[in-house]
Amino acid sequence: MGFHVKGIRFSFNEVPIFNDLSLQFSPGRFYGILGPNGSGKTTLLDMLIAHLRPDAGQIEFMGRPLAGFSHHSLARYIALVPQDYDIRFPFTVTQTVTMGRYPHMPRFSAPDRRDLRSVDAALEATGTEIFRNRLITELSSGERQRVVFARALAQDTPWLLLDEATAHLDIAHTLGILDIASGLVRHKGRTVIAVFHDMNIAAAYCDELILMKNGDIHAAGSVESVLTQSHIRSVFQVAAKVGYNSYVNAHQVMLKRITAAETGLKS
């Protein structure tokens, strides 16, 4: 019933990104995608929201080809929190979050009571209601990122895709946002697919991890099976010590740069 990615191939500006990528996402789980820069994490999300189409292969969503969904109907199932959220015009915070309701609202109507309730709930959950009447262009990048997350919450979709959605946030807000996302998974049966840079945060929140390298899946599965010393070393070229941490109640990683002596290379 979830996503079924079957052998997709894709190149961007003649640079091959995916050669033969296959994977599945099942509903009701918190997925984390890890990988170095340029490994195809964001492109994979772009494929899932049908922003980009594969050159070959197929993606199925809920048992149907993804290409058969219109953008409009897809927007009722999948919400995206992008990493770039430059908003050029001075919309208020409330207006911006209300845009998350557009897929549910008829084209020419004003938001009804249910829309307004969703918007209020999203503002409240993200702690952005205190600047609900300010202009989005006047906020700091961290504040703006929370507003964009609130918009995705207001969109109220079974699938939530986070593309480094906490990149500009301090640690308290990062954990706050991820707590909301994980609450949606645990209590409402929603699915979250999130791109992370921080392995420890990913390990603390995710049910399953996908480790990508050069447009391919290096490892996928439970946190402890993916976050191993050898996987991290071959994907990120750093040394790691991995172990269960009872304080976080998850596997955690200690990282160290591989010294010149270890690799035999000049660093």
Next chain:
Amino acid sequence: MKKKHAGVEIRLFRGGWLLLLAGLLAGMIVLAAGLGQMAVPWTDVARVIFAKTFGHPSLFEGVGEVAAAIVWDVRLPRILTSAIVGAGLAVSGTVFQGLLLNPLADPYTLGVSSGAAFGASLALILNIGFMGTYSVPLFAFMGAELTLGFVLFLSSPRQTTAHNLILSGIIVTAILSAGISFLKYIADEQVSVIIFWLMGSFASKTWSDVGITALVLAAGLAVCQYCARDLNLMALGGRSAGALGVNVKRTSRVLLLSASCIAAVCVSVSGIIGFVGLLVPHMMREISGPDNRILIPFSMFAGGILLLAGDTVTRAILPREIPIGVLTALIGGPFFCYIFRRRQRRGKF
């Protein structure tokens, strides 16, 4: 309870503004029709308008036949054309700014004006007259559309981005400007006609000009208003807009074409009139906010008011008629500088 109240208040506030602008435009049309070398009281103007539109000749009593002819056959076509062209340029400018994510975009960013100017110059220099007085507007329109087609072609080998569109527009405009200079150079005595056309004018406009511009504006406005909500989402960038249910590629094509058609028809009947399409959306965004569903109608009325006022000043108030394109640039340019400075100080650009 309290929040809902605030929402209703805002909607009333905006509705009030919209009514005010519409009323202002209607009032100005009646007033402007009375102004000129021969003054006609506004009550007579209103009577003529009612009599002609609803076919009640009895209302004519007391209004001289000459006055009626001047108001209906000479002044009103010009007045209405200027209002419609102003409205069209403002709507088109609003859409372009939203679409290209650039507050400095205007209807001419994609080379529509230079294409029209080149077409018109060509028609003037070759003395093409197979369509009578419509030859020049027709050539101008064709020039604008061909240029737009070429700009779109140039900007989209792989994917059309706002950046590519703007750059392509600049390149094509530069080439066409050189072409226009060349035409002027070889034009001999025709050169003054070309220069006058380029500076823009509403003199001797007819009811058919009113009809054509009104038709294109109505059609274009319907499309733009239909897509206005999608245009809001496009301010978030293509990726987010797509994730919120917009078919970005199709919607931006449709909006580009409609906004450009409006601009092309405006340019082809009136010549090149700058700053209306740039300035009006900026001024209106201060009142209406950036929501295009409200901004587009606001800009439409304000554009109509502004250009009608400008044309009335040069037609009836100044001792000698100044080309309207020169007037809008002379007033609009400095005013835009002022807005630009003020915005920068407030960090809103």
